[in-house]
Amino acid sequence: MRLKTNGIILARTNYGEADRIITFLTPDHGKVKVMAKAVRKSKSKLAGGIELFSISQLSFIIGRGEINTLVSTRMVKHFGNIVKNLDRTNTGYDLIKRLDRATESAAESAYFQLLEEAFSALDESTIALDLIQLWFNMQLLRLGGHSPNLRTDSRGQKLLQDKKYDFDLSSMSLSPKDDGNFKTEHIKFLRLGFSHNSAQTLSRINETDAIVRFVQPVIQSMLQTYIRI
Helix, strand or coil, X not given: CEEEEEEEEEEEEEECCCEEEEXXXXXXXXXXXXXXXXXXXXXXXXXXXXXXXXXXXXXXECCCCCEEEEEEEEEEEECCCHHHCXXXXXXXXXXXXXXXXXXXXXXXXXXXXXXXXXXXXXXXXXXXXXXXXXXXXXXXXXXXXXXXXXXXXXXXXXXXXXXXXXXXCCCCEEEECCCCCECHHHHHHHHHHCCCCCHHHHCCCCCHHHHHHHHXXXXXXXXXXXXXX
């Protein structure tokens, strides 16, 4: 059986003299592993349609095991600005690996959309890398069903603008405290980040850099505790 879909490269491994095993994330088949035969040869017809930080249209034949056979490829979109900057390239590699570790083989289509949106943000040089990584981590938590409670406090009371809070990781909620560190601007930022907003939207918030530095350790703790990456 031959299938056609779009895909984003998650991993690739050289095989034999000229072949390559590639794992793609797709919107409709989760993770798909294919054998790209002779793709490392200079005249390969497959190579031009499959590059990192790209969306490619794939046609492959279903194999008997877990590895399928890639038949044809066509580039749909390439985020070329990413590879023009080493820091953005390294961040792109990191996000790909992070998503690969956080998802099962039957990853839902929302993860494909997340990676496409991440590439779009990395492609814009005006968006800070720290912000992109933080936004990406919040989306991984959201898609994994681990969004914090940002509407009511640990006692079930509505969060108020004139109050300060501390964050409780075990209950994933905020607790009122007179000398708490979480203020209104931090809570508003987290609400936007844990909604389906883009990194571009978060970048328009005033004093974004300071807020990112403040909330980053908390988001990292959530990620390590609930997504385990």
